[in-house]
Amino acid sequence: MKRDASSGHSPLTALVAGTLFGAGLAMGGMTDPARVRSFLDLFGDWDPTLAFVMGGAVLVMAIAWRIQPRMVEPLFADKFALPGTSDLTSRLVLGSALFGIGWGIAGLCPGPAIASLALRPSSAAIFVVAMIAGMTIARMFEKEA
Structure with missing residues (x-):
């Protein structure tokens, strides 16, 4: 199968x-915005499920x-695509804050939102369209700078 020149993979x-990622998100309940919001509700009906899903991801990445390296x-x-820098920039901090605010409000982030298109297309589509609009607006400002 032909490889993508930019990423080096097929x-x-x-x-x-x-598909594996999306299935894992769905099995872990991460496509349910109520479950994600319950994780963020530390003083209410807290649901630790997301911590276990993140812990599993951290373990696999570790x-x-x-x-x-071996x-x-x-x-x-064709080659490894590893991050080349660890600089903490204001752009990174602002982007992380905006991501967290959107995640907390919607209970979805990009991966689960796209996986949710297969499970709950009507509610996920609104989020995905807004997410794409936000990414487009950010890129327009990026080109001006």
């Missing part, structure tokens, strides 16, 4: 990884970060 690899090349790509 569309099939992206499809399999995205293992991957230990294995990766690998000559990735299994499903």
Whole structure:
């Protein structure tokens, strides 16, 4: 299968990884905005489910970060695409704050929102359209700067 020149991986690899990710989000209940909002409600009816889902992701990534330096090349790509910087910028802080506010209000973030399109398309579509609009507006301002 032909590889994407920008990422170095095949569309099939992206499809399999995205499907696995979406299934994990759905199985973990992360496509349910009420469950996510309950996690953020520390003084009310708190639901720790999200902490377990995040803990599982951290565990998998900790293992991957230990294995990766020993690998000559990735299994499903031409080269590793690792972050090159750890600079803490005002843009990163502002973007993180806006992301957190939107996540807290909607109970969805991009991954679960896209997965929710298959489960609850009417409610998720509004969020996904707004998310794409926000990304477009941010890119317009980025080009001006």
